[in-house]
Amino acid sequence: MLSKRIIPCLDVKNGRTVKGVNFNNLMDAGDPVQLAYEYYKQGADELVLLDITATLEGRETFINVVKDVAKAISIPFTVGGGISKPEQVEALLKAGADKVSINSAALQNPNLITTLANAFGSQCVVVAIDAINNQGNWEVVSHSGTKETIWDPFEWAKKAESLGAGEILLTSYSSDGTQMGYAIDLTAKISESLKIPVIASGGAGCKEHFLEVLTLGKADAALAAGVFHFGKLSIKEVKQYLNDNGIVIRL
Amino acid sequence: MRIGIINYGAGNIASVKNALDKLGVNSIVSSNPIELNDVDKIIFPGVGHAKEAMANLQNSGLDRFIKTTQKPLLGICLGMQLLGSYSEEGGTNGLGVFDFEVKKFNINLKCPHMGWNRITNSKSPLFKGINDNAWLYFVHSYYVPISGNSIAAANYQVDFCIAVNSQNFWGVQFHPEKSGDDGLQILKNFIELC
Numbered sequence: 001m002l003s004k005r006i007i008p009c010l011d012v013k014n015g016r017t018v019k020g021v022n023f024n025n026l027m028d029a030g031d032p033v034q035l036a037y038e039y040y041k042q043g044a045d046e047l048v049l050l051d052i053t054a055t056l057e058g059r060e061t062f063i064n065v066v067k068d069v070a071k072a073i074s075i076p077f078t079v080g081g082g083i084s085k086p087e088q089v090e091a092l093l094k095a096g097a098d099k100v101s102i103n104s105a106a107l108q109n110p111n112l113i114t115t116l117a118n119a120f121g122s123q124c125v126v127v128a129i130d131a132i133n134n135q136g137n138w139e140v141v142s143h144s145g146t147k148e149t150i151w152d153p154f155e156w157a158k159k160a161e162s163l164g165a166g167e168i169l170l171t172s173y174s175s176d177g178t179q180m181g182y183a184i185d186l187t188a189k190i191s192e193s194l195k196i197p198v199i200a201s202g203g204a205g206c207k208e209h210f211l212e213v214l215t216l217g218k219a220d221a222a223l224a225a226g227v228f229h230f231g232k233l234s235i236k237e238v239k240q241y242l243n244d245n246g247i248v249i250r251l
Numbered sequence: 252m253r254i255g256i257i258n259y260g261a262g263n264i265a266s267v268k269n270a271l272d273k274l275g276v277n278s279i280v281s282s283n284p285i286e287l288n289d290v291d292k293i294i295f296p297g298v299g300h301a302k303e304a305m306a307n308l309q310n311s312g313l314d315r316f317i318k319t320t321q322k323p324l325l326g327i328c329l330g331m332q333l334l335g336s337y338s339e340e341g342g343t344n345g346l347g348v349f350d351f352e353v354k355k356f357n358i359n360l361k362c363p364h365m366g367w368n369r370i371t372n373s374k375s376p377l378f379k380g381i382n383d384n385a386w387l388y389f390v391h392s393y394y395v396p397i398s399g400n401s402i403a404a405a406n407y408q409v410d411f412c413i414a415v416n417s418q419n420f421w422g423v424q425f426h427p428e429k430s431g432d433d434g435l436q437i438l439k440n441f442i443e444l445c
Contacts, residue, residue, distance in 0.1 A: 002360075002407055003367040003386060040431075045367055070269050076388060076429045096265040098429065121299045123363055123390045166363060197361045220361055250367040250386040 003250040004214045004242065005045035005221035006235055007199060008228045010035060012081075013052050015061040017229075033068040039228070040073040042235040045250060047073065048101070048169070048223060051081030063095050070096020078126055078169075084112065086119050093120060101126040101169055104142040107149050107156075110163055117164030126167045126199075127160040129153050131186060133174040138186055145173045157190045157198075168194065169223065171201040179205025179227060182213035191218040199223050207233065207241040214247055252442060254278040255290035257317070257330075259297075259307045263428075267296050267327070270428035274439055284316035292442060293322050296428075297329030298390070301353070302341025304329055318346050323419045325441050328391060331415065331422030340393050348420050349400055351412070353393045358408040363392045370413055370425070372403035376444035377414060377421060377437060385433050387413070387425035395424060421445055 011018050016030045036047055049069065051062040059082070066079055079092050080101030089100050106112050106127055116125045130145055131138045131153040140151040151159075157168050170190055172183030182203045191198040197220035200213045204224035213219045227233050242249045256267050258280050271278040271294075278294075281287050295317060297304055308314040317324065317334075326334045335345040338353035345353070356362050367386040372378040387405075394411040397404055403414035405424075413424040421441060427434035 001369050002364065003369075005366050070265060071272070074270060074273065074429065074431050074435055076390075076426075093263065094265055096263075096269060098263060098266065122392075123298060123365065167365065195362050197363075197365050220366070 001248050003045065003248050004219075005199075006043075006210070006239055006242075006249075007046045007048055007221055007223040008039045008044050008235065009048040009050060009201070009223050009225040011050050011052050011225065012062060012065055014058045015065055018052065032065050033072050036069045036077070037072045039235060040075055043239055043251070044075065044235050045221070046075055047077040049077060049079045051079065053081070063091060066092060066095040066097050080126070080128060086115060089116055089120060089124075093124065099124040099126050099167070101128040103128040103130065104147075106160065107140070107142045107151065110159060113160055113163040113165055117166070122164050122166035125165050126169050127157075127165040128169040128171065129156060129160070130171045130173050131183070133172070133183070133186075141173060153186065154190060154193065157194060161194050161196050165196060167197050167199065169199045169201060172203060175203030176201070177226065178203055181205065181209045182217055182219075182222070184212060184217045187213055187217035187219050191220065197221065205232075207238050210238050211242060211245050211247065214242065252276065252292070253290045254442065255287040255293045256280045257287065257293060257295045257313060258282045259304065259311060259313055263298055264296060266426070266428045267294055270435060270438055274435060274442070276442055282311055282313065284312060287316060291322065292445075293320060293324040295324055295326040295330035295333075297327065297333065299329060300341060301329060301332060301338040301345075301393070302343040304333060305343045305345070308333070308346075314346060318348060321419060323441070323445050324421065325445070326420075326422040327428070328424060328426060331424055332393060332395060334415070334420060334422050335395060338393065349398075349415055349417060349422070351395050351398050351400070351415070353395055355393050356407070356409070360408050363390055364394075364407050365390045367430075368405045368407060368425075370403055370405045372414070375402040375414070375416060377416070377423075377440050378403060379440050379444060380436050381433055387427070387430040387433060389413075389425050391424060
């Protein structure tokens with residue numbers, strides 16, 4: 001039996017975790033390596049590290065964070081943020097990352113997905129899709145939600161799969177940060193239409209939301225950030241709750 | 252004790268090296284058969300495409316080295332699959348150390364098989380201290396059918412082989428270097444007991 005996965009996400013800027021972090025037992029809650037280790041020990045199934053730095057110096061710092069995280073944990077992790085070239089992917093994989101997520105660059109040049117899949121294997125190419133609900137219609141946005149695109153997420157997800165993506169990281173920008181629950185219908189429709197796994201993201205606020213997206217939402221994995229960072233929920237209690245409600249989950 | 256990690260351009264070498272460092276085990280990463288002859292045990296990792304990986308092994312002469320080594324050797328993921336006689340991935344012959352044929356998952360579940368899957372294991376020294384029903388981490392679209400050399404199995408709509416052994420050759424389908432504490436224990440078992 002395959003377990004559903006619970007995946008905390010860390011946003012890293014200039015080598016530090018951003019978004020508020022509230023762990024009493026951490027000496028330095030801004031250190032992504034320490035935080036990654038803490039999540040690993042709590043039972044996270046994978047991690048995602050997003051580099052939200054814009055500068056070149058910041059990017060070099062990020063590579064060092066990836067190296068240190070790889071040394072600290074023994075579970076898979078995905079890195080993303082500003083990836084557009086095979087050389088960047090090679091450097092990140094060499095630093096110890098297992099997968100990379102690409103987003104805006106894939107929308108600009110969909111063949112990038114195939115290039116990366118051929119060079120490094122589909123299993124390490126995660127295509128991140130950011131969607132917003134525009135008066136009932138789902139639309140794909142790029143550049144952290146600042147730009148419109150021609151795609152609807154259902155078509156774009158199918159296209160990404162056919163080009164060689166190994167996994168889809170689907171974020172509802174309409175629910176991200178709200179802690180009001182995942183976009184269930186969007187996630188279910190995309191997950192059902194694909195052969196590759198779908199990670200749901202955006203909106204987790206309580207244990208029930210995880211259960212909902214892994215059942216009704218048909219997601220293979222659920223990603224969350226704020227709800228874990230602020231200490232509102234621990235990974236352990238979420239996984240215990242899912243297990244108690246009949247979800248196949250690694251405890 | 253020194254471990255040689257085979258580098259043939261198709262593996263997440265950094266992860267395996269990191270895992271051995273965590274265990275405090277001395278290791279080298281090499282694509283040179285002469286250097287690899289100088290270690291005690293060998294790890295043969297691998298992610299990527301079977302056909303390309305075989306071509307890389309043949310071009311570097313590592314195929315001969317792997318087939319003929321007397322040292323304990325552990326193939327991981329694609330590394331295990333390449334130890335078989337044939338793979339449907341690219342329709343390529345394998346190294347032929349084992350006589351299994353690697354098949355593509357023909358199931359209506361998500362593919363690749365990606366994530367933590369429960370296993371059932373036998374009493375092999377490789378799994379000493381690992382609970383039956385332990386969770387280990389997998390990423391693959393092709394699988395090894397259960398055969399006489401299987402020492403552990405898992406189910407993903409079909410039952411399939413996740414570990415093999417014959418003489419000095421060992422193989423695991425999961426990624427011990429990414430399977431948390433249990434994975435590290437399995438690597439430790441290979442180093443100390445196999």
